[in-house]
Amino acid sequence: MRNFIINTALSIGFDACGITKAETLSADASYLQSWLKAGCHASMKYLERNFDKRVNPKLLVPGCESIIVVLMNYFPSEMQLSAAPQIAKYAYSKIDYHKVLKTKLQQLEKAITEKFGKNSFNDEVQHIFVDSAPVLERRWAEKAGLGWIGKNKQLIHPGLGSYVFIGILMMNAETEYDLPIKNRCGNCRKCIDSCPTQALSEEWLDANKCISYLTIECKTNIPEEFQGKLSNYAVGCDICADVCPWNRKWAQPNRHPELETASPIKKWNCKQWENLNQEEFESAFSKSAIEYVGYSKLKENISILMEKFKKD
Numbered sequence: 001m002r003n004f005i006i007n008t009a010l011s012i013g014f015d016a017c018g019i020t021k022a023e024t025l026s027a028d029a030s031y032l033q034s035w036l037k038a039g040c041h042a043s044m045k046y047l048e049r050n051f052d053k054r055v056n057p058k059l060l061v062p063g064c065e066s067i068i069v070v071l072m073n074y075f076p077s078e079m080q081l082s083a084a085p086q087i088a089k090y091a092y093s094k095i096d097y098h099k100v101l102k103t104k105l106q107q108l109e110k111a112i113t114e115k116f117g118k119n120s121f122n123d124e125v126q127h128i129f130v131d132s133a134p135v136l137e138r139r140w141a142e143k144a145g146l147g148w149i150g151k152n153k154q155l156i157h158p159g160l161g162s163y164v165f166i167g168i169l170m171m172n173a174e175t176e177y178d179l180p181i182k183n184r185c186g187n188c189r190k191c192i193d194s195c196p197t198q199a200l201s202e203e204w205l206d207a208n209k210c211i212s213y214l215t216i217e218c219k220t221n222i223p224e225e226f227q228g229k230l231s232n233y234a235v236g237c238d239i240c241a242d243v244c245p246w247n248r249k250w251a252q253p254n255r256h257p258e259l260e261t262a263s264p265i266k267k268w269n270c271k272q273w274e275n276l277n278q279e280e281f282e283s284a285f286s287k288s289a290i291e292y293v294g295y296s297k298l299k300e301n302i303s304i305l306m307e308k309f310k311k312d
Ligand code: B12
Pocket: 025, 027, 028, 029, 031, 032, 035, 044, 047, 088, 089, 090, 130, 131, 132, 133, 134, 135, 136, 137, 138, 139, 149, 152, 153, 154, 155, 156, 162, 163, 164, 165, 166, 167, 205, 207, 210, 212, 213, 216, 217, 235, 236, 237, 238, 240
């Protein structure tokens, strides 16, 4: 069953797949609790909710025995103009990655059901997850042998690097499981030392200071103290991934037509981003992950960058 699932996942177009046993994540529960207590989740209140389900998949999906984890490489083949406001690579594609991964996970589920029967899954509840539910996705990926969680808090896959999306399929059947691999960060601290806002420490990531949080999730104005430190990012941030030696070694352009870069990202210069109006936004990004950021937030971020740019 394990081999069938992994081979099918690869044939559907995922770049890697691993399976691990569904069990309570006790060590992670206390880590998560201290992280939340320290307020590192900033205004993302949803991370406080469903705590028990977040650390115990059997409460989220009754009957769940196995966690199937898939990865999809999103490293783009072409980069934006460096003088333009920067969009993090996760949001380059024309089509939102949530949709791309969910469609492929449905295909995987269908293939497993056809071969092993309907009871393989709990149809009563949602059991496909991409980024949007109380699931500690990076931890499951690590447990399923798909890489290690680096000091930049990202999952790093040996051979692919960290520019990979994670998708989860919770299965009620038991099967053979994969084993975690060794953490290869060693004494390196390049990500911690390169973070422009000191959001990273050896211990954790403080979202209050993270450019990714500030430019995507922060619903109020970006605090003045961080406005000059956005490092030209208008959406997300890739600095702690770009500096990682393992990405320099392993990251290769993805070959997924579904993740084709939206043309404005390839072409637009500073002026075009600055003059972006609502209609252009809708027509360029209505299907992309940038839609989640929203027109006003994007414009606000761009204007902060422009102001700083003009001052300098
Ligand atoms: C909230 C969130 C954010 C927040 C907070 C980030 C964070 N570190 O938690 C913000 C908005 C800042 C963010 C930014 C980004 N995100 Co985000 N995010 C999430 C989300 C929705 C939840 C993460 C979460 O639960 N955080 C809570 C903290 C406590 O969890 P954690 O840091 O993962 O730590 C857990 C484990 O790592 C482990 N752990 C870590 N250290 C230690 C230490 C000890 C001692 C122990 C016991 C355990 C432990 O235990 C913790 C609890 O299980 C996930 C999707 C999901 N449902 O998982 C995507 C996700 C993590 N994000 C993703 C991406 C792509 C990004 C960005 C790269 C986007 C960008 N370019 O701007 C950045 C990267 C920033 C960074 N350096 O991490 C991908 C990561 C892919 C990968 N290869 O790792 C995910 C998995 C989405 C997906 N399905 O692909 N994100």
